Amino acid sequence: MQTDVLIIGQGICGSFLSWYLLAQGKEVIVIDEERASSPSRVAAGLINPVTGRRMVTAWMVEELFPFANKAYTDFGAQLGIQAFSRKDVVDLFPNPFMRESFLHKLTEGNEYIHRVDDEMHFANWFNYEFGAGLIGPAYTAYLDRLLPAWRAELKQQNRLQETSFDINALQIEPDEIKYDGIHARQIIFCDGPAGMHNPFFQALPFSRNKGEALIVEIPELPQDHTYKKSLLLVPLSEPGLFWFGSSNHWEFEDDKPTPAFLEQGKNLLQQLLKIPFKVVDHRAGLRPATLERRPFVGFHPLHPSVGLLNGMGTKGCSLAPYFAHQLAQYISGNTSAIDPVVDVKRFRRILERQ
The missing domain is CATH 3.30.9.10 (D-Amino Acid Oxidase, subunit A, domain 2)
Structure with a gap:
């Protein structure tokens, strides 16, 4: 089975990334074992402009809020739901x-x-x-509607494999990714807390809570x-x-x-x-949080076909659509760079040492 991008995880990150990539004309396969305790299925869906007891204005709120409004509205309209x-x-x-x-x-x-x-x-x-x-x-993002509706759509299009992912079966070759009969150009991990144990990215400063x-x-x-x-x-x-x-x-x-x-x-x-x-x-x-409270987006410096979209923490509903879109644009060649504030290459030294 041939595809452009293999996505691991169908939480909010994997859902938006697969949606944007398909809109860009990319072929996508998503692997996800549905779990009731996954962070996207436990989250409230609240998108709040202030944060904490001190009521500090949320990071990037001026960009994130209008983007999220359009992203959820458009995604829901395609699926025929209010999202x-x-x-x-x-x-x-x-x-x-x-x-x-x-x-x-x-x-x-x-x-x-x-x-x-x-x-x-x-x-x-x-x-x-x-x-x-x-x-x-x-x-409020209605994740209890959005994620199941998109899952059903992926299944109907034969783009979803409902099984656990075994990273030991993954083969990284110079010109392609191989996994259980799937041949892909790139693999993107949108696997939430499991990212802490991913051998490619476990050196990143995750901070689960x-x-x-x-x-x-x-x-x-x-x-x-x-x-x-x-x-x-x-x-x-x-x-x-x-x-x-x-x-x-x-x-x-x-x-x-x-x-x-x-x-x-x-x-x-x-x-x-x-x-x-x-x-x-x-x-x-x-929650897949990070010590510096900034997401992890982009590709491994030593393995340019292995990518990550993770670390959204408690702000996943506002951060995920924006950075999934940015990563999809980068994969599709519509932008030449990922925001350096979130690009995993800011941790190049520890990832290369690992």
């Missing part, structure tokens, strides 16, 4: 210090921080004492916003369902859901909500 929706974040201040910090950012003129007309407007649904603010524009979230049914809560009070409550595509989380653990035994988070999440929801809720699922997964 993207504006869901500004209602910040329910948990204490007076967070309120003061928010108001300080407001006076600094941060364009993504806004007042709300009535700070107690949300008191019908939530317990909170110190008022509320608004962060926006913010968006574990997140957990609950899927909660709250039929009385409006789904026109994302809500935040310490943790996030993000509306999903199915009416009445919300994603609640997420935790960050740097030390963990495995990628499985833990009873401790389930108990903690239920307690927090009971304190937060004035209306009935029901936990319908509990998810956990490892």
